[in-house]
Amino acid sequence: AQSVTQLDSQVPVFEEAPVELRCNYSSSVSVYLFWYVQYPNQGLQLLLKYLSGSTLVKGINGFEAEFNKSQTSFHLRKPSVHISDTAEYFCAVTLSGGYNKLIFGAGTRLAVHP
């Protein structure tokens, strides 16, 4: 079975500072990896995904993530955050080669302060 652990439930950061949101996964088979963002009272929007190839993945809104197979991690980074990045961020996995039921982490609440 697959599982996802987001190591930080909340991350406070000042505007224009860099941020890293951590995600580790557990799986005995190959997986695809995703980061979604959820703004208050809204649905989830895809930030980026890793399917194969280059381990550094660039997404929307200046976010990027790096897949590290040996450490089973897929941490999300942004070099300079804005107030508008305040939201809940979810890491998710799905089995590669199968249908894409997503397994989500518990989420990390990013709070950007002026």
Added chain:
Amino acid sequence: NAGVMQNPRHLVRRRGQEARLRCSPVKGHSHVYWYRQLPEEGLKFMVYLQKENIIDESGMPKERFSAEFPKEGPSILRIQQVVRGDSAAYFCASSPAQGKETQYFGPGTRLLVL
């Protein structure tokens, strides 16, 4: 292009009543997923449907919950005899196919059981 539509956006029910949640996938998408988000938690997979077929309902409670995706019309998640523990946000996602395809999420239905 219309995204995934869900209605109602908010639903209030008293214990013992029925709740019907509707999901219209992105036009052309034939795969629908339902997820539940309890307060302060991540999303949990409930059921995966293709047109007229339930493919995986392993995440759905065995009693009181049912789902369908008819040939014509939206997908329906039905909860009979609701209890307070059913209060949650219910999200629908759709994709054009299985495998690598991104899931597109709707805005969710927030169910409150009094």
